[in-house]
Amino acid sequence: MTITSFSQDLKINSRELVDTIHSTADMFGAKGVWGSESTQTGVCRLALSDLDKQVKDWFIVETKKLGCTIKIDECGNIFATYPGKYNDALPTGMGSHLDTQPTGGRYDGIYGVLSGLQVLRTLKENNITPNFPITLVDWCNEEGARFAMSLMASSVWAGIKTKEEIYALKDIYDNETTVLQELKRIGYLGETKCSYKENPLKCHFEIHIEQGPVLEEYEKKIGVLTGAQAYNWLNIKIEGMSQHTGTTPMEFRRDALLATAKIISGINEVAKKYKGLASVGKLSLLPDVVNVIPGEVDFVLDIRHQNDEGLSHIRKGCQEVIEEACLNKAGNGVKLPYSIIDPYPYPATHFDKSLINIIDDSAVAIVGEELKHKMYSGAGHDSCATNLVIPTAMIFVPSRDGISHNPKEHTEPEDLELGFRVLLESILRYDNARLSEL
Amino acid sequence: MTITSFSQDLKINSRELVDTIHSTADMFGAKGVWGSESTQTGVCRLALSDLDKQVKDWFIVETKKLGCTIKIDECGNIFATYPGKYNDALPTGMGSHLDTQPTGGRYDGIYGVLSGLQVLRTLKENNITPNFPITLVDWCNEEGARFAMSLMASSVWAGIKTKEEIYALKDIYDNETTVLQELKRIGYLGETKCSYKENPLKCHFEIHIEQGPVLEEYEKKIGVLTGAQAYNWLNIKIEGMSQHTGTTPMEFRRDALLATAKIISGINEVAKKYKGLASVGKLSLLPDVVNVIPGEVDFVLDIRHQNDEGLSHIRKGCQEVIEEACLNKAGNGVKLPYSIIDPYPYPATHFDKSLINIIDDSAVAIVGEELKHKMYSGAGHDSCATNLVIPTAMIFVPSRDGISHNPKEHTEPEDLELGFRVLLESILRYDNARLSEL
Numbered sequence: 019m020t021i022t023s024f025s026q027d028l029k030i031n032s033r034e035l036v037d038t039i040h041s042t043a044d045m046f047g048a049k050g051v052w053g054s055e056s057t058q059t060g061v062c063r064l065a066l067s068d069l070d071k072q073v074k075d076w077f078i079v080e081t082k083k084l085g086c087t088i089k090i091d092e093c094g095n096i097f098a099t100y101p102g103k104y105n106d107a108l109p110t111g112m113g114s115h116l117d118t119q120p121t122g123g124r125y126d127g128i129y130g131v132l133s134g135l136q137v138l139r140t141l142k143e144n145n146i147t148p149n150f151p152i153t154l155v156d157w158c159n160e161e162g163a164r165f166a167m168s169l170m171a172s173s174v175w176a177g178i179k180t181k182e183e184i185y186a187l188k189d190i191y192d193n194e195t196t197v198l199q200e201l202k203r204i205g206y207l208g209e210t211k212c213s214y215k216e217n218p219l220k221c222h223f224e225i226h227i228e229q230g231p232v233l234e235e236y237e238k239k240i241g242v243l244t245g246a247q248a249y250n251w252l253n254i255k256i257e258g259m260s261q262h263t264g265t266t267p268m269e270f271r272r273d274a275l276l277a278t279a280k281i282i283s284g285i286n287e288v289a290k291k292y293k294g295l296a297s298v299g300k301l302s303l304l305p306d307v308v309n310v311i312p313g314e315v316d317f318v319l320d321i322r323h324q325n326d327e328g329l330s331h332i333r334k335g336c337q338e339v340i341e342e343a344c345l346n347k348a349g350n351g352v353k354l355p356y357s358i359i360d361p362y363p364y365p366a367t368h369f370d371k372s373l374i375n376i377i378d379d380s381a382v383a384i385v386g387e388e389l390k391h392k393m394y395s396g397a398g399h400d401s402c403a404t405n406l407v408i409p410t411a412m413i414f415v416p417s418r419d420g421i422s423h424n425p426k427e428h429t430e431p432e433d434l435e436l437g438f439r440v441l442l443e444s445i446l447r448y449d450n451a452r453l454s455e456l
Numbered sequence: 457m458t459i460t461s462f463s464q465d466l467k468i469n470s471r472e473l474v475d476t477i478h479s480t481a482d483m484f485g486a487k488g489v490w491g492s493e494s495t496q497t498g499v500c501r502l503a504l505s506d507l508d509k510q511v512k513d514w515f516i517v518e519t520k521k522l523g524c525t526i527k528i529d530e531c532g533n534i535f536a537t538y539p540g541k542y543n544d545a546l547p548t549g550m551g552s553h554l555d556t557q558p559t560g561g562r563y564d565g566i567y568g569v570l571s572g573l574q575v576l577r578t579l580k581e582n583n584i585t586p587n588f589p590i591t592l593v594d595w596c597n598e599e600g601a602r603f604a605m606s607l608m609a610s611s612v613w614a615g616i617k618t619k620e621e622i623y624a625l626k627d628i629y630d631n632e633t634t635v636l637q638e639l640k641r642i643g644y645l646g647e648t649k650c651s652y653k654e655n656p657l658k659c660h661f662e663i664h665i666e667q668g669p670v671l672e673e674y675e676k677k678i679g680v681l682t683g684a685q686a687y688n689w690l691n692i693k694i695e696g697m698s699q700h701t702g703t704t705p706m707e708f709r710r711d712a713l714l715a716t717a718k719i720i721s722g723i724n725e726v727a728k729k730y731k732g733l734a735s736v737g738k739l740s741l742l743p744d745v746v747n748v749i750p751g752e753v754d755f756v757l758d759i760r761h762q763n764d765e766g767l768s769h770i771r772k773g774c775q776e777v778i779e780e781a782c783l784n785k786a787g788n789g790v791k792l793p794y795s796i797i798d799p800y801p802y803p804a805t806h807f808d809k810s811l812i813n814i815i816d817d818s819a820v821a822i823v824g825e826e827l828k829h830k831m832y833s834g835a836g837h838d839s840c841a842t843n844l845v846i847p848t849a850m851i852f853v854p855s856r857d858g859i860s861h862n863p864k865e866h867t868e869p870e871d872l873e874l875g876f877r878v879l880l881e882s883i884l885r886y887d888n889a890r891l892s893e894l
Contacts, residue, residue: 121698121743121751163745230703247702251746260559260862263735263758264685265668265834268728270858275736276724282717286786290706297701298713300746301739305559307601308689308738308756309835310861313559318746320701348724396703397747420708422700423748 023383024446025439028144032435035136039434042132043124046073050121050425060425061124065117065159065170066094066197071204073116077156080135084142086154090208091217092181093171094158094201097210100138102151107455110148110448111219111408112137112441113155114226115400119163123427125227125434129415131156133225133438137445148449153219157400158206165197166190168251169364172403174212181212214407221373221448222404225413225441227429230396231420238391239436240381241414244374246395246402247295248329248366249322252336254281256344257355260305260313271349275303275312280348284339285319285332292331294323295396324394325366367395367402373411376451380443381413385436413440461821462884463877466582470873473574477872480570481562484511488559488863498863499562503555503597503608504532504635509642511554515594518573522580524592528646529655531609531619532596532639535648538576540589545893548586548886549657549846550575550879551593552664553838557601561865563665563872567853569594571663571876575883586887591657595838596644603635604628607802610841612650619650652845659811659886660842663851663879665867668834669858676829677874678819679852682812684833684840685733686767686804687760690774692719694782695793698743698751709787713741713750718786722777723757723770730769732761733834762832763804805833805840811849814889818881819851823874851878 040057047063063069074096078088081098089097099109114130134154141148157175162168165187173179185198201207210217228234233241258274282298289296301317319336323329337358344354381390395402395412404410415437418428478495485501501507512534516526519536527535537547552568572592579586595613600606603625611617623636639645648655666672671679696712720736727734739755757774761767775796782792819828833840833850842848853875856866 119743119745119748121745121748162747166746168747228703229700231705231708249702259859261858262667262835262860263733263737264687264760264836265666265855265860266733266858267669268724268733270669271735273724273735275739276720279717279720282714283721286706286711286714295701295704295706297709297711297749299701299741299748299750300744301713301741302744303737303739305557305861306738306740307557307559307861308604309600309606309758310557310559310737311735312737313862320747322702397700398702417703420699420704421697422703423743423745424698424751 023443024450025443028140030140030439032136032438034139035132035438036431036434038132039124039128042073042076047118052426060427061118061122062120063116063118064120064164065161066164066200066204070117071206074156074206077116081138081154084138086138089210089217090206091210091212092208093174093184093212094206095171095175095212096156097153097217099151099153100141102148104149105151107150108218108220109151109153110445111153111155111221112223112445113157113400114224115157115160117159117161119161119423121424123422123425125427125429126229126422127160129227129434130225133441136438137442140442150449150452152445160400164189164191168398169400169403171212172400175214176403176406177214178403178406219408221409222401223411223441223444224399224401225437226399227422228414228417229422230417232393233391233414233416234418234420236391239385239389239416239433240440241391241393242374242378242381243369243395243412243414244392245369246367246398247322247324248326249320249364249398250329250333250360252319252321253359254317254319254340255357256315258311258313261311263309263311266311269350271311272346272352272354273311273349274315274354276348277343277346277354278315278317280343281340284343285336288332288335288339289321292323292328292335294321294328294332296321296332296336322396364398364402367405369405369411370409373409376448377411377413377440377444380440380447383443384439413437461881462888463881466578468578468877470574470876472577473570473876474869474872476570477562477566480511480514485556490864498865499556499560500558501554501556502558502602503599504602504638504642508555509644512594512644515554519576519592522576524576527648527655528644529648529650530646531612531622531650532644533609533613533650534594535591535655537589537591538579540586542587542894543589545588546656546658547589547591548883549591549593549659550661550883551595551838552662553595553598555597555599557599557861559862561860561863563865563867564667564860565598567665567872568663571879574876575880578880588887588890590883598838602627602629606836607838607841609650610838613652614841614844615652616841616844657846659847660839661849661879661882662837662839663875664837665860666852666855667860668855670831671829671852671854672856672858674829677823677827677854677871678878679829679831680812680816680819681807681850681852682830682832683807684805684836685760685762686764686802687758687836688767688771688798688801690757690759691797692755692757692778693795694753696749696751699749701747701749704749707788709749710784710790710792711749711787712753712792714786715781715784715792716753716755718781719778722781723774726770726773726777727759730761730766730773732759732766732770734759734770734774760834802836802840805843807843807849808847811847814886815849815851815878815882818878818885821881822877851875
């Protein structure tokens, strides 16, 4: 089946997208050299930092140049709206995020926002007025790396978090600083309500790097996403007893780190059993001194599964592993107290079927049936939040060696360009399909 | 057998010692409330901090009041010498340390220095001039908690470390600050050579809390130490690959923390097998972010054994555990690189037989045969350094529940007083025995 392309007659400068990715990386947070080329670094641009402010300022300048109107909401999200013919209708939405991990690459999130910008630049350059307005969103603090809530501001927009909750979040590197303080400090505490009800979008398209090995392994160019894994971040505290390492016999110990080690090994088995994922990425000891048995260990257990039932099995298995480890059989048998809190559970995401079809058709139009692949996302994305309240779908492009959250994160320029063209095609195709609304 | 006491006719105010322990704790670093009484806190007095300077200043004032002469050496050790009749002979030495762990108690080290002070106060109050001068030493940075080398300045004095090595040590909380800078800043970079050759002592007595459960368990009051465990601190780095926790299948991972968890569990078994000790008290992850698989883990493995051969067995067993864990069988089978450095190996210590006998006789004179116990030390002490170059021995008093390096560290006042009286008796007994030198 041949599919007509809505973008095939346009003048398309997709190389400009790649150049913009690198020029903004260089201007706003390039860090972590991994090769000899100037583009071979990662980016460190933590949410609500000075660098995040600078890239936000730049984003507003660039979208205003194209004739967009700008709204900044009370959670730091930026909505840049390109006018259409029917401006009373809800805008078609697309977006992603410009913040990164501390050891982030050049593409995670950034590729999505800048591809959206390139869609708007293409419309402008071709003097196209879409039927409906198109809003490009920079969602604030997707990563949750500095303020520990991923999908932070898109979650408020979708109504599953309150602005008060996120305002109170503290900088994990500096316990004195809150989201509210930083929003004010960098000038991004906007007046627009952060709510899908009061500042609505018709839908949300997002393009992103895969951050995993699947497309590369199957030699595909475009991932058409059907959904995203369920996941949960369990904040766990194990309480032991700080004692001198030299004077406390092994059988008298309450070693919180030894129990934690058994948990980390055990949850690895649990995840494999249920064909899901589990690991610990963040961990701290008290007092963290060479010759003191750790009296307390705090860590975050990240568990994921393709469906909610699988996640629930893993959660249960983890509970058993924790319970067993805290019996402290390797020590004096005095049970170690523990606590578990899971503040950010995300259910499995199932994207909107009609949007999936739009993307699927667009992918076929641009790369052909052979090079597109239906798949689900391993990571959470802002689209997982928007999908709770509006039709949403996503596009993936390959990640070299599946590496992400690492300066070495890389996608070939040709693949970045193909992905952008699928996004452009999807937006135009959707804009056309919406004529039936009228 | 009844043993004559050399101190029985003295006016002894051992309660003053207990009062001094609490008043200095209150003035210089009380922290970590664990009960409702004002004395129920720990102490945080990190080496070369402002609080360490303050307690050193206080120590000099108090010893000068007794007629002591003061030498400060180039590594921050303070030697306070009480004059004897034969002041050309080497002084009888006693000492311990006034610095603490960040989560330290009121007794570790402090009890030894203040008991020495109480010995000198007792001589003064009773108008006794000993045969030989007596030097009380405050050894600088025994803990190695802030600048990561335990027995720091006593090791330089004993010639097994150089002053240049310790000057370059960096504050683990602030990588900009060195030992040399802090010695200068607090005014304790003295002019006396830090060397047992150029600033010698005849011997070294040290009294210390046990920091373990043995005396309490056996219902003994005085530990007569025959030696101390061999120990080693292995600095280990495991290199994995930072990848997104959500998108990297379990079988494709190189998780440095998972390997570390297997090591921590494994070394626990190794230590038990060889009847020694092993644990990890200090550990850090890179990048330490919730949704990133740890790409690097650095930790310090603390291993101990009563004798050098046992330590060597444990060291070998740990190597095997590390090798096995780094095969990364739970991940993609790509071997994880690791490195091990062990900068501070301490062989098993065997104290001087004649000094052990002096202490043993003194313990019998004060508490009787039934309440003293021959034992070895689990922890390293400054006496392990001095024992390398001069006759050395130690006295222990019980630690409640064996707890130390914890604000709850506690020894009953009566036990503190008994220990002090054994130290006083030992010093006088030794001073008398030395008359045969003349």
